Amino acid sequence: MxxxxxxxxxxxxxxxxxxxxxxxxxxxxxxxxxxxxxxxxxxxxxxxxxxxxxxxxxxxxxxxxxxxxxxxxxxxxxxxxxxxxxxxxxxxxxxxxxxxxxxxxxxxxxxxxxxxxxxxxxxxxxxxxxxxxxxxxxxxxxxxxxxxxxxxxxxxxxxxxxxxxxxxxxxxxxxxxxxDVLGCELGGVLKNIVAIAAGMAEGLGVGDNTRAMVLTRGLAEMTRLGEAMGADPRTFAGLTGIGDLIATCTSPASRNRRVGEALARGLTLDEALAELGQVAEGVKTAPTVMELAREYDVEMPIAAEVEAVVAGRRTPAEAYRGLRKVAAGHEQDIV
Ligand SMILES: NC(=O)C1=CN([C@@H]2O[C@H](COP(=O)(O)OP(=O)(O)OC[C@H]3O[C@@H](n4cnc5c(N)ncnc54)[C@H](OP(=O)(O)O)[C@@H]3O)[C@@H](O)[C@H]2O)C=CC1
Ligand SMILES: O=C(CO)COP(=O)(O)O
Missing domain, CATH: 3.40.50.720 (NAD(P)-binding Rossmann-like Domain)
Known part of the structure; x- marks a missing residue:
């Protein structure tokens, strides 16, 4: 046997x-x-x-x-x-x-x-x-x-x-x-950045409509970059895309969301990570994702604001004010 x-x-x-x-x-x-x-x-x-x-x-x-x-x-x-x-x-x-x-x-x-x-x-x-x-x-x-x-x-x-x-x-x-290894892997990577944005929103005390907007437009950014890099856009409608995005952005146990919340409470990044004591991948990934967004010429306004906050160039409140200035284009523009 x-x-x-x-x-x-x-x-x-x-x-x-x-x-x-x-x-x-x-x-x-x-x-x-x-x-x-x-x-x-x-x-x-x-x-x-x-x-x-x-x-x-x-x-x-x-x-x-x-x-x-x-x-x-x-x-x-x-x-x-x-x-x-x-x-x-x-x-x-x-x-x-x-x-x-x-x-x-x-x-x-x-x-x-x-x-x-x-x-x-x-x-x-x-x-x-x-x-x-x-x-x-x-x-x-x-x-x-x-x-x-x-x-x-x-x-x-x-x-x-x-x-x-x-x-x-x-x-x-x-x-x-x-x-679709590329699409599934990118889903898990990119949702962490949106989860930091969702955590910041939570910490700033936004409403349910704002939460829904962050998730939905976050998914649009994930799909845009994924498709530009060669992934199947349908993958982002699955468990490794929207599924993981919902879990991570809505769960109080998510480490990425908790980092966003802590930053919105006024902690520095070092203080937020020390309080967490576990890994929050979105923090290190945000600058790398913005490099990819520039290389593939893809607009990622939410990721850009998260990157600016973790780099210390903006506060969470300034980041949310910045997002309001982004022009609303055609909803179905993917690439
Ligand atoms: N936790 C979750 O819910 C999920 C996590 N993931 C992903 O899984 C991956 C692992 O995360 P998770 O288990 O949560 O992380 P944790 O923060 O819970 O644990 C990190 C683990 O990695 C070890 N480690 C840290 N740095 C090093 C290093 N330089 N060399 C070797 N080992 C190291 C730690 O060892 P030590 O204890 O000795 O420091 C510890 O065992 C991450 O990419 C995360 O995004 C995916 C799905 C769900
Ligand atoms: O990937 C995860 C859930 O699918 C875990 O997310 P966090 O790393 O934010 O806790």
Whole structure:
């Protein structure tokens, strides 16, 4: 009888640990934590208290702080560290992975400097493997609590996606497939910036109509840039686009939204990030996205205002006043 597929997840933050927990219900799963104390807590107490509080992790989930041991074990590799850490993490396991192990990225940011998407960084560091992502409206704490949700495995080869789907799915976690890797990945990256804008709006005490406007015009910006870069615009109407945008912009648990709210309360960016203590990818991604907007000649007024706020050139109130000055064009102008 063939042995079960072994899933290895790199990164023991809130989402890496949660995804490892999903996989552990289906198949043997090993989680790499760079901090040995985190690995010990997961193995001995079945908890990751820093990121998931008191939530109990599945019995089958094992953890290690030895990344090379983790790589040797992988039949499927999941990369769950933040975007800025993907390259340095994977460089430690170059040549350590067996041939043709599929790799899924969880990261929703762009690599500072190179402007590469996480799947592109993965392909550069570990060439020759099928590379895709798992993405969708997935606030980690809710999924760790067993609340119903859905995500998408996006990978070019649909037969690989079909093989990966059941590893992460459960009765309450639906996993769809999509071959538009670019569109799915950009959805997760770009919604974080709109979520910072939504958080600022929340902090400034706007009304429901303003909230709806930010989400809808934010989606238009995401779709415009995505289409200009070669993505299928229909992807932005799916789970990894509007789905994730709604979850992140409306959930008080979203770290990106919380940063926006904190800035609107008058905290500096450093104070807001220190208060958060977790990653908010939109902060580092906003300047990179504005570089892409200029390169592809795409108008992104909301992202531009968010970038100006995180760079300290404007306050959230000034940013919202700035948005009022943007001329209202034809609603259906995409590119
Ligand atoms: N949380 C969520 O709800 C979701 C998050 N995501 C995405 O998943 C990715 C991971 O985020 P998430 O788990 O939330 O992040 P967290 O902030 O919860 O945790 C970050 C994790 O990455 C590790 N880490 C940080 N910097 C480095 C580094 N330089 N090298 C190696 N490891 C590092 C941390 O280790 P240590 O604890 O030792 O500092 C920790 O394990 C992000 O791109 C995020 O956008 C996607 C969907 C949902
Ligand atoms: O990507 C997420 C939900 O899908 C998590 O968003 P935050 O990083 O803003 O918490």
């Amino acid at each position: 063939a042995r079960p597929v072994r899933v290895v997840v790199l990164g023991s933050g809130s989402w890496g640990t949660t995804v490892a927990g999903l996989a552990a219900h289906n198949t043997p799963t090993l989680l790499w934590a760079r901090n040995p104390d985190t690995a010990a807590e997961i193995n001995e107490q079945r908890r990751n208290s820093r990121y998931l509080g008191d939530r109990e992790l599945p019995e089958g989930l094992r953890a290690t702080s030895d990344i090379v041991e983790a790589a040797h074990e992988a039949d499927v590799l999941v990369v769950g560290v933040p975007s800025h850490a993907v390259r340095a993490t994977l460089e430690q396991i170059a040549d350590r992975l067996r041939a043709w192990v599929p790799i899924l990225s969880l990261a929703k940011g762009l690599e500072p400097g190179t402007r590469l998407r996480p799947t592109q960084v993965v392909s550069e560091c570990l060439p020759g493997h099928p590379v895709g992502l798992l993405s969708g409206p997935n606030i980690a704490g809710e999924i760790a609590d067993g609340m119903a949700a859905a995500a998408v495995v996006a990978i070019q080869d649909d037969s690989v996606a079909t093989a990966l789907q059941p590893l992460f799915a459960s009765k309450v976690f639906r996993v769809y497939r999509n071959t």
